[in-house]
Amino acid sequence: xxxxxxxxxxxxxxxxxxxxxxxxxxxxxxxxxxxxxxxxxxxxxxxxxxxxxxxxxxxxxxxxxxxxxxxxxxxxxxxxxxxxxxxxxxxxxxxxxxxxxxxxxxxxxxxxxxxxxxxxxxxxxxxxxxxxxxxxxxxxxxxxxxxxxxxxxxxxxxxxxxxxxxxxxxxxxxxxxxxxxxxxxxxxxxxxxxxxxxxxxxxxxxxxxxxxxxxxxxxxxxxxxxxxxxxxxxxxxxxxxxxxxxxxxxxxxxxxxxxxxxxxxxxxxxxxxxxxxxxxxxxxxxxxxxx
Amino acid sequence: xxxxxxxxxxxxxxxxxxxxxxxxxxxxxxxxxxxxxxxxxxxxxxxxxxxxxxxxxxxxxxxxxxxxxxxxxxxxxxxxxxxxxxxxxxxxxxxxxxxxxxxxxxxxxxxxxxxxxxxxxxxxxxxxxxxxxxxxxxxxxxxxxxxxxxxxxxxxxxxxxxxxxxxxxxxxxxxxxxxxxxxxxxxxxxxxxxxxxxxxxxxxxxxxxxxxxxxxxxxxxxxxxxxxxxxxxxxxxxxxxxxxxxxxxxxxxxxxxxxxxxxxxxxxxxxxxxxxxxxxxxxxxxxxxxxxxxxxxxxxxxxxxxxxxxxxxxxxxxxxxxxxxxxxxxxxxxxxxxxxxxxxxxxxxxxxxxxxx
Numbered sequence: 159x160x161x162x163x164x165x166x167x168x169x170x171x172x173x174x175x176x177x178x179x180x181x182x183x184x185x186x187x188x189x190x191x192x193x194x195x196x197x198x199x200x201x202x203x204x205x206x207x208x209x210x211x212x213x214x215x216x217x218x219x220x221x222x223x224x225x226x227x228x229x230x231x232x233x234x235x236x237x238x239x240x241x242x243x244x245x246x247x248x249x250x251x252x253x254x255x256x257x258x259x260x261x262x263x264x265x266x267x268x269x270x271x272x273x274x275x276x277x278x279x280x281x282x283x284x285x286x287x288x289x290x291x292x293x294x295x296x297x298x299x300x301x302x303x304x305x306x307x308x309x310x311x312x313x314x315x316x317x318x319x320x321x322x323x324x325x326x327x328x329x330x331x332x333x334x335x336x337x338x339x340x341x342x343x344x345x346x347x348x349x350x351x352x353x354x355x356x357x358x359x360x361x362x363x364x365x366x367x368x369x370x371x372x373x374x375x376x377x378x379x380x381x382x383x384x385x386x387x388x389x390x391x392x393x394x395x396x397x398x399x400x401x402x403x404x405x406x407x408x409x410x411x412x413x414x415x416x417x418x419x420x421x422x423x424x425x426x427x428x429x430x431x432x433x434x435x436x437x438x439x440x441x442x443x444x445x446x447x448x449x
Numbered sequence: 450x451x452x453x454x455x456x457x458x459x460x461x462x463x464x465x466x467x468x469x470x471x472x473x474x475x476x477x478x479x480x481x482x483x484x485x486x487x488x489x490x491x492x493x494x495x496x497x498x499x500x501x502x503x504x505x506x507x508x509x510x511x512x513x514x515x516x517x518x519x520x521x522x523x524x525x526x527x528x529x530x531x532x533x534x535x536x537x538x539x540x541x542x543x544x545x546x547x548x549x550x551x552x553x554x555x556x557x558x559x560x561x562x563x564x565x566x567x568x569x570x571x572x573x574x575x576x577x578x579x580x581x582x583x584x585x586x587x588x589x590x591x592x593x594x595x596x597x598x599x600x601x602x603x604x605x606x607x608x609x610x611x612x613x614x615x616x617x618x619x620x621x622x623x624x625x626x627x628x629x630x631x632x633x634x635x636x637x638x639x640x641x642x643x644x645x646x647x648x649x650x651x652x653x654x655x656x657x658x659x660x661x662x663x664x665x666x667x668x669x670x671x672x673x674x675x676x677x678x679x680x681x682x683x684x685x686x687x688x689x690x691x692x693x694x695x696x697x698x699x700x701x702x703x704x705x706x707x708x709x710x711x712x713x714x715x716x717x718x719x720x721x722x723x724x725x726x727x728x729x730x731x732x733x734x735x736x737x738x739x740x741x742x743x744x745x746x747x748x749x750x751x752x753x754x755x756x757x758x759x760x761x762x763x764x765x766x767x768x769x770x771x772x773x774x775x776x777x778x779x780x781x782x783x784x785x786x787x788x789x790x791x792x793x794x795x796x797x798x799x800x801x802x803x804x805x806x
Contacts, residue, residue, distance in 0.1 A: 396669045401666060
């Protein structure tokens with residue numbers, strides 16, 4: 159009896175200790191994440207830019223504007239489309255690299271992994287400018303095409319949707335590689351050897367063993383890239399030449415050009431809702447994979 | 450002994466009196482408008498450098514007792530946010546701000562009405578410049594111009610209509626979804642014989658003809674660098690900064706001020722409601738509106754003056770407004786009207802001109 163009581167009091171003090179240790183983190187999260195978010199939601203219900211800062215009346219006007227205006231539906235669609243495209247290409251291009259890094263027995267593995275994620279050391283703004291130089295009207299690709307006689311005039315590779323997609327794919331690939339590497343835990347060469355022993359050819363080993371086992375990593379990478387792509391702002395703005403209307407660029411325009419802060423806030427909330435629904439779908443998919 | 454005490458008492462008394470006098474005279478001096486501090490918030494970059502050098506320093510030479518601080522703001526939106534948040538306890542006395550944002554600020558009474566007795570130079574400002582009952586007063590205008598790369602464009606454009614010339618197809622940088630577009634609409638509408646107060650449809654139609662020639666609607670890093678680097682041949686942008694870059698960067702950028710005349714991006718000055726340094730700030734605003742200050746600023750920064758008493762020499766006028774023909778065609782806008790339409794016009798440009806291309 160005494161022993162039980164002792165252990166239970168021990169357990170509650172343990173829990174108290176845990177809470178105490180979590181407190182600083184929770185407080186930081188509250189002040190740097192939750193409070194601004196609450197403020198943002200509040201601003202989306204304000205009637206004017208000044209009311210968004212000072213509080214005051216509540217109105218659904220901004221949401222009405224967003225929901226009833228086909229332009230914003232188009233913007234939301236553009237954003238989703240960009241996110242899906244970037245996720246597909248980034249994952250497809252990163253998959254072989256991640257697979258190689260996960261399976262290699264080379265002693266350079268650590269170095270190679272570091273190299274694969276090294277682009278993260280450079281700001282995405284700088285890398286976007288790099289792509290502007292490569293894809294520009296007077297850029298490397300256009301110059302090569304023209305001097306080789308393959309094309310006459312300039313091919314528009316940037317200042318449009320294509321340029322924004324290409325740059326985002328490259329910029330987000332390191333995230334995809336990292337996510338897949340950590341998600342490939344279930345990959346085990348013994349399964350492959352067993353399958354090969356039982357007569358499966360390499361293609362069959364890949365489709366029946368490697369691919370299914372790596373699917374959780376692929377899904378996680380796709381989700382991560384998708385979320386980063388639909389919330390991106392700098393790259394679509396710089397590479398899109400003003401022609402790529404996504405939620406990020408619209409939030410910026412409403413906030414700084416037309417000074418409609420409530421509308422900017424409402425668009426941000428819309429983006430959050432998009433995030434939320436995609437994460438729900440992802441969780442369903444993961445659960446389905448595990449059972 | 451008694452005497453000594455008496456003497457000490459007298460000394461103490463004298464000390465108190467002296468301190469009292471010093472204290473009183475101190476208050477008197479603080480109330481005197483020739484002492485104090487004026488905190489100005491305004492545009493950043495070259496504008497800030499020029500404003501400091503030619504307006505603030507000149508003002509300080511005139512009023513050595515007044516300290517002026519200048520805080521740079523990234524854009525007028527940021528200034529509006531700052532003024533709104535400091536509403537109850539302003540740290541800023543004077544704000545330099547875009548006219549359309551100033552009108553938004555006036556709706557919230559963030560600026561106070563200027564008193565013509567304290568700011569006598571108000572009398573020299575034209576009617577259109579005295580906005581919202583002297584809450585905001587225009588003090589300079591930076592004209593919209595066509596910039597060109599002098600290596601690539603041998604015959605500079607002379608008209609806004611040159612923007613649709615097929616030789617520039619794919620070689621124009623034009624940020625249209627901000628004040629540049631909002632100013633371009635009345636210019637192009639007038640070019641087509643319309644009046645922006647009735648409808649800007651003619652201007653939108655004109656922009657639709659220009660749009661296919663535009664390489665980027667979002668020039669990066671800005672509308673000057675893309676011309677300088679030769680990435681585009683033409684760019685629609687502000688005159689003052691381009692003139693400065695022309696002079697300092699070896700003339701790579703040429704500036705064409707079209708013969709049909711231009712309209713300037715209008716900067717206003719406003720005295721913040723609840724300013725704690727009102728008297729000194731009024732002196733500063735008065736100086737900023739003076740013919741002397743505006744003439745100097747025009748000569749040095751190529752921003753068009755607003756004060757009607759300013760007369761510019763011909764070479765300066767040509768670099769601000771263009772040829773005699775262009776000078777005669779220069780116009781200004783009814784900014785209250787335009788501020789009202791600002792968002793709607795940008796929305797039309799985004800949807801009908803840019804998204805369609």
